[in-house]
Amino acid sequence: MADKTLPDGRPIPHLTGDERPMLESWLDFHRGTLALKCAELDDAQVRTASAEPSALTLLGLVQHLAEVERNWFQRVVGGLDLPPVFGEETGYALDPARGLDEALNVWRREIARGRELCAGRSLDDTGRLVDGPMAGLEVSLRWVLIHMIEEYARHNGHADILRERIDGVTGY
Numbered sequence: 001m002a003d004k005t006l007p008d009g010r011p012i013p014h015l016t017g018d019e020r021p022m023l024e025s026w027l028d029f030h031r032g033t034l035a036l037k038c039a040e041l042d043d044a045q046v047r048t049a050s051a052e053p054s055a056l057t058l059l060g061l062v063q064h065l066a067e068v069e070r071n072w073f074q075r076v077v078g079g080l081d082l083p084p085v086f087g088e089e090t091g092y093a094l095d096p097a098r099g100l101d102e103a104l105n106v107w108r109r110e111i112a113r114g115r116e117l118c119a120g121r122s123l124d125d126t127g128r129l130v131d132g133p134m135a136g137l138e139v140s141l142r143w144v145l146i147h148m149i150e151e152y153a154r155h156n157g158h159a160d161i162l163r164e165r166i167d168g169v170t171g172y
Contacts (some may be wrong), residue, residue, distance in 0.1 A: 011028050024145065043100050047059055050162050058092065059103055062107050070082060
């Protein structure tokens with residue numbers, strides 16, 4: 001099942017089987033959904049904000065999720081001390097010189113690096129939260145994968161609304 005895709009190109013997540021491949025396949029499905037929400041849009045379109053007073057954009061979501069990938073897999077699971085990808089912690093700030101292609105490339109690089117760090121680790125292996133009110137607490141790789149699925153699912157809901165606002169495309 002791992003190599004089957006939907007007609008839109010997204011990987012079909014595992015519906016049965018072992019826990020780790022299922023978690024990873026659902027995370028990949030949600031990553032694919034974000035990429036699909038950005039498909040065939042230009043740099044001006046991905047800078048379209050959702051609705052006042054929000055400044056949320058698809059470009060900002062891609063940047064934010066690159067930061068999220070770095071934070072959870074490299075900083076928390078891998079224990080690496082790294083600065084933010086785009087110079088500020090949330091990733092939402094837009095740089096006039098940065099377009100969608102660059103942001104997507106950075107996002108994909110962060111995903112690849114996270115996969116490298118997780119390969120060979122058990123779902124029960126732990127890392128430490130690095131900031132916020134729970135800084136220093138241990139979390140398992142299992143918890144991080146579940147959290148990442150939740151994070152992408154929530155932000156893909158935002159991406160649905162943004163894409164509909166941009167060009168009326170809905171439904172995936």
